[in-house]
Amino acid sequence: MVLDRKIAFIDLRDGSIEITPLSLDLREKFLGGRGINMYLLSRYYSSSMDPFSPENPLIFGAGLLTGTLGFGSRINITAKSPESGHLGDSSMGGEFGAELVKAGLSHLVITGKSKNPVYLLIRNGEIEIRDAQKLIGLDTVETQKRIRIELGDEEVRVACIGVAGENLVRYAAIRSGMKNAAGRTGMGAVMGSKNLKAVAARGNLDIRISEPEKYLRYYLNTLKKLMETKWAQALGKLGTPLLFKYANAMGILSVRNNQLTTVGDQGRHLAAEALEPYSTGMLSCFACPAHCRHRFSIEEGRYKGTKGEGPEYASIGSFGTKLGNLDLENIIYVVELCNHYGLDTISTGSYIAWAMELYQRGIIDQDRTGLPLVWGDGESVIEFIHLIANRKGFGDILAKGPFAKKDFGESSHDYLLEVKNFPIEMTDERLPKSFALGMATSTRGACHMRSRPSLDILGLPEEVLKRIYGGSVSNNFSSYKGKGRMVWWHELLNAVSDALGVCRFLTVFSSPHTLQYRQFSRLIFLSAGLNLGAKDLKTIGERIYTLERMMLIKDGFSRQEDTLPKRYFSEPVPEGPARGEVILREEFDNMLDEYYRLHGWDQNGVPKRTTLKRLEIDK
């Protein structure tokens, strides 16, 4: 059964392994994936715990519907973040999550530090700790290949770290396949700190389904409706790069570290259509009908021979406009380089953008950096990525992420655009106010995946918005009205979809006709036999989000940390379609008030006792 999947507690200090069932109560309260991960992390979390200490639990959690016909099969990887120093969590697609559940497990809690490099092998309910000495120094793709060769099994799926994770670069990713990554918040560095090079999974256990016939029938109907949406069709043809054109046209891109927000006509060099000459087909994650990722190959020129999957919109923005770089082939190469080293592309681009602005302003110079750090110089970016991953020269400073503030001094601080010590991504949120609030309130620091109500920019009729959100919401994306409600609503939905392992792109995100609670409820009932209605699921979303919030409260966070980079409040967008847009403090505060009220948190952003009690997370 879907509910039979177990949890394993693995202590790398002494090699002890305990595999136990997950209680029905925990499933009903947190579902799986990010939900159960947060329950587990909250048991260990303290403000004083060093993310690199053996006590920091590295938690793998496949979604409740991962491995089934669940519209994606994602896994969340969670720990205290060495990048921000606070809550760390990242979702990964591909096949690893499904393989873990095929092997009979959905969650792993890995603590301790191994004396020697090791990897875990999970096969049909059994776990073995194996020597990984020979894998040290290998990149993330080669590591996976070697493990398959060692085991003589091509079907093994591996999540691993590369050189960046081994070297404790604070924003190292955990990778699987050609491009899947649990990228943000440095989970790869936590893995490296435990001397854990990889987790390999292989399984072929039956996933028994509660009501197979009805389930298949319901799935086929839901699939048909989903694939009829323009959104799913466009995604399957162009992939996430389709978003670039809109972001550029609206003026919500990060350009030169958010000094600008559009590149105007020059955007054609990075738009989805520009990728077509390199694309050789579209690929899917496990159990996903949308097939939104490109398979690419560069056949000639300086980067000839580069092949892989992607790149996604977030990476194109982070190594493209954010660095003033319009050379798509360079961007593709750089993303691939990061994937092989096991570096998060968004954070890597963000820290380089920070350094470039410091260089532009003379706060650092070539004596410090060793190489010029000039906007648009993609070749230097390649060199800096080598230096970061190998922690050499100036790269050793950038490898510290936001903690490099100490090295660069006080005058550098405002140019690292961050929230809760975690950098802003490939976009600029001064124009769409719901996006801005979502950045400020995200529980893992500046992150668009915690809420990003992309529906806001569609200009849907307000009566439609009212039906979706249960209250009045303006359909003007530069308006603040109702946006607290919008962000709150998406935070809950996204928490639930992460707990289920359903891909964000197939839920209500950029189209109102995609999946949400009603469909989730039916899929859960027919596959797992759990009877949870739409309201119950929304409550689970609240429970997960408020529990995450409580960990931030432990770190001393409250209303004043739910904010945005200074630039957003003090510098109106200088030119382009978003010209003049800035965040007004008073209006921003009004959004926060509405947002806190809906979450059941007090004026200071602290969850009320009554809320904790209602959500049964008061003990």
Place this chain on the structure above:
Amino acid sequence: MRIKVDKKKCSGCHLCEMVCSLFHLGVINTEKSAIRIQKDDLDSSQNIPILCNQCKEMKCLNGEAVREGLEKKRFIWDRKRAERCPFDALTVFGENAYHCDLCGGTPQCVKVCTPKALRISNGRRDNHGMVYF
């Protein structure tokens, strides 16, 4: 009737394998499916769907005193038949082989194949399993 494969279009999502096992066995197990996706996900990312060609001359049944018409409608076969298949097109799991029975006329895998790598074909077959239109 057979299922025609355009491997260039296969996205490697495994949905075909999942619905095959679900439809026939009531469980999801990608290895107990008459269709399987051979996936080279660490190099070229090429995916190749493999399943029964519905050959006119069923070499898989050589030496067996069985009625072809009846066997064609069966999903679970003995693994020995897979060993006789000249195209290595049957999935083997344990002692069983899984054979495409075309779901009795409405193949489920085709329904979930959103990139349209799988299509129903009514073309004629020759003795080598080749199809002509």
